[in-house]
Amino acid sequence: MNYCEFAALQDENNVHRIYHDLHYGTPLTNDNELFGRLILEINQAGLSWSTILNKEANFRAAFDHFDIEKIAEYDQEKFDELMNNAGIIRNRLKINAVIHNAQQVIEIQKEFGTFKHWLDQHGELTKLEWVKIFKKRFKFVGGEIVNEFLMSLNYLPGAHHPGCFRYIEYK
Numbered sequence: 001m002n003y004c005e006f007a008a009l010q011d012e013n014n015v016h017r018i019y020h021d022l023h024y025g026t027p028l029t030n031d032n033e034l035f036g037r038l039i040l041e042i043n044q045a046g047l048s049w050s051t052i053l054n055k056e057a058n059f060r061a062a063f064d065h066f067d068i069e070k071i072a073e074y075d076q077e078k079f080d081e082l083m084n085n086a087g088i089i090r091n092r093l094k095i096n097a098v099i100h101n102a103q104q105v106i107e108i109q110k111e112f113g114t115f116k117h118w119l120d121q122h123g124e125l126t127k128l129e130w131v132k133i134f135k136k137r138f139k140f141v142g143g144e145i146v147n148e149f150l151m152s153l154n155y156l157p158g159a160h161h162p163g164c165f166r167y168i169e170y171k
Contacts, residue, residue, distance in 0.1 A: 004164035015053035024152055025159030025166060031115040034153070035105055036066030039098050041149040042140045043089045051089075058087030063098065068115075071102035097140035104137045119155060127156060 007020035028034050039059060044052045052059075062085050064070040074082075082088065082095050105115050112118040122133060127147050134141040141149075150156040160167040 002161045004161040004166070008164075015050065015056075019053055021166070025154050026152075027154045029116055031105065031109065032066045032068055034115050034119070035068050035071075035102065036060065036063070037152055038101065038138075038149050039063060039066060041145045041152070042097055042101075043091070043094050044148070045094070045140070045142070045145060047089065055088060058085070062088045068102050068105050068109075071099060072106050074099045074102075094140060097138070101138045101140075108137070119153075130156065
């Protein structure tokens with residue numbers, strides 16, 4: 001069963017149904033929201049997507065509404081606060097990666113104007129090519145994280161099955 005079929009079977013208030021119907025495969029233009037999606041994908045590693053979707057509001061609050069500039073400035077005190085926040089995934093490597101990656105996005109913005117423009121200027125690449133690009137700049141970005149991040153934003157195909165009502169929306 002693919003994700004579209006799974007989501008369609010869920011109650012309309014189910015986190016998977018909401019994510020699938022409103023967010024998955026939908027391009028974003030706001031850099032903070034783009035980065036927020038990367039934060040969620042990084043934190044999903046080794047866990048169920050349900051766990052992350054159910055904690056999305058907690059992540060948003062804990063990470064200053066995904067404000068890249070604020071996250072890039074996090075100090076040890078803020079790191080410790082995050083490590084003690086039961087509402088998010090308290091993994092040292094993941095939290096350090098988020099902070100490092102925010103700093104990298106700041107550098108990208110200086111060079112390309114926006115994180116989105118940086119993504120857009122790479123054109124149509126394969127998953128492997130994207131992974132290589134991401135690994136040059138970011139931490140905690142293996143193949144599956146990069147793949148899901150980019151599929152969720154319609155940079156890579158496959159977010160929606162051809163029979164899904166969302167399939168043609170961003171094809």
